[in-house]
Amino acid sequence: MTNQQKLLGVQRFMALIPHCKALNMQAEAVTDEGVLLSLEASSPFVGNAQRQLIHGGVLSVLMDTACGSAAIMQLPEPEVCPTIDLRLDHYRPATQGRKIYCRAWVTRLARQIVFTEGLIWQDEAEPLVKGTGTFMRLGGERTPKGFARQLFGEQGDENARE
Amino acid sequence: MHESEVGSAQLGQRLTAEKVNSWFDLIPYAQMLGVEAVELEGSLAFQLQEKSSNVGNPLLPALHGGVVAAFMETAAILNVMAYSGGERVPKVIDFSIDYLRSARLKPTWAVCEVGRLGKRIVNVSVTAWQDSAREQPIALARAHLVWPLNED
Numbered sequence: 662m663t664n665q666q667k668l669l670g671v672q673r674f675m676a677l678i679p680h681c682k683a684l685n686m687q688a689e690a691v692t693d694e695g696v697l698l699s700l701e702a703s704s705p706f707v708g709n710a711q712r713q714l715i716h717g718g719v720l721s722v723l724m725d726t727a728c729g730s731a732a733i734m735q736l737p738e739p740e741v742c743p744t745i746d747l748r749l750d751h752y753r754p755a756t757q758g759r760k761i762y763c764r765a766w767v768t769r770l771a772r773q774i775v776f777t778e779g780l781i782w783q784d785e786a787e788p789l790v791k792g793t794g795t796f797m798r799l800g801g802e803r804t805p806k807g808f809a810r811q812l813f814g815e816q817g818d819e820n821a822r823e
Numbered sequence: 824m825h826e827s828e829v830g831s832a833q834l835g836q837r838l839t840a841e842k843v844n845s846w847f848d849l850i851p852y853a854q855m856l857g858v859e860a861v862e863l864e865g866s867l868a869f870q871l872q873e874k875s876s877n878v879g880n881p882l883l884p885a886l887h888g889g890v891v892a893a894f895m896e897t898a899a900i901l902n903v904m905a906y907s908g909g910e911r912v913p914k915v916i917d918f919s920i921d922y923l924r925s926a927r928l929k930p931t932w933a934v935c936e937v938g939r940l941g942k943r944i945v946n947v948s949v950t951a952w953q954d955s956a957r958e959q960p961i962a963l964a965r966a967h968l969v970w971p972l973n974e975d
Contacts, residue, residue, distance in 0.1 A: 677881060678878070678887065679875060680889070680890055681879075683877075704851060707851045708850050708852050712912075716853070716897075717893075717896050717915045717918060718856070718893020718894070721920075725887070725888045741880075745922060747888065748918070749919075750917045754914070
């Protein structure tokens with residue numbers, strides 16, 4: 662499967678998730694290194710109105726989604742991967758009005774567990790958040806039938822058969 | 824919060840849930856999620872309303888893990904504000920969450936416990952549950968925040 666097909670898969674995955682839609686989260690790119698997501702830091706996402714800073718929880722949603730997407734895209738075929746744990750180190754606050762990016766990548770794909778990391782920034786030279794997410798692989802049997810197809814269409818079916 | 828564990832003199836007076844609920848204009852995203860402060864058995868607690876826009880897995884349906892994190896981080900922030908007087912929203916230094924069970928689309932509750940209030944840093948643990956199953960939490964979280972009264 663090409664990275665372009667995977668990008669479409671991440672876009673479909675996020676379109677299925679109501680809270681990602683509520684934040685208008687976008688999938689920007691999928692590369693061999695991982696996924697790149699973004700969201701517009703608009704006023705409903707503020708967590709400190711006095712200083713117009715974005716709520717850390719918005720960044721948690723972005724990090725969880727990016728790390729989870731990176732995990733799923735790294736698997737031989739899509740499996741549902743619930744988050745086991747997530748950690749965010751807030752190096753600097755994100756400010757309202759500027760687009761926020763999150764890159765996430767897999768550090769280790771094990772038989773039952775996927776380990777991931779991520780980085781959030783508004784200005785690429787200044788990382789705002791360092792994240793770590795750990796996910797559980799539910800496996801093919803416990804993943805709902807048609808999950809691959811929902812993400813990748815016909816291509817997903819072919820991949821699942823391989 | 825269990826004042827006895829940190830020393831009530833150190834933490835001072837806690838403001839009421841009613842007062843805490845007057846601060847939500849400062850935290851628009853908490854309003855979007857549907858967070859509310861409540862009094863529960865004489866302690867300050869927090870409720871996340873059942874809202875379909877908070878769903879992360881429509882098949883179950885289950886809340887987005889990031890929403891649960893955002894709710895628990897908000898609880899930690901408001902808990903610190905309730906003890907510091909609420910003038911300023913504290914900075915979060917780091918936040919870590921362990922997901923123990925899937926969070927269904929239903930009201931969710933959280934309580935906080937201050938592990939340590941130092942001169943500058945507060946350590947807060949948060950427990951979240953659904954239904955009446957407080958002893959079966961859906962998630963445990965922990966945050967370090969800057970005590971807002973001593974911030975720069």
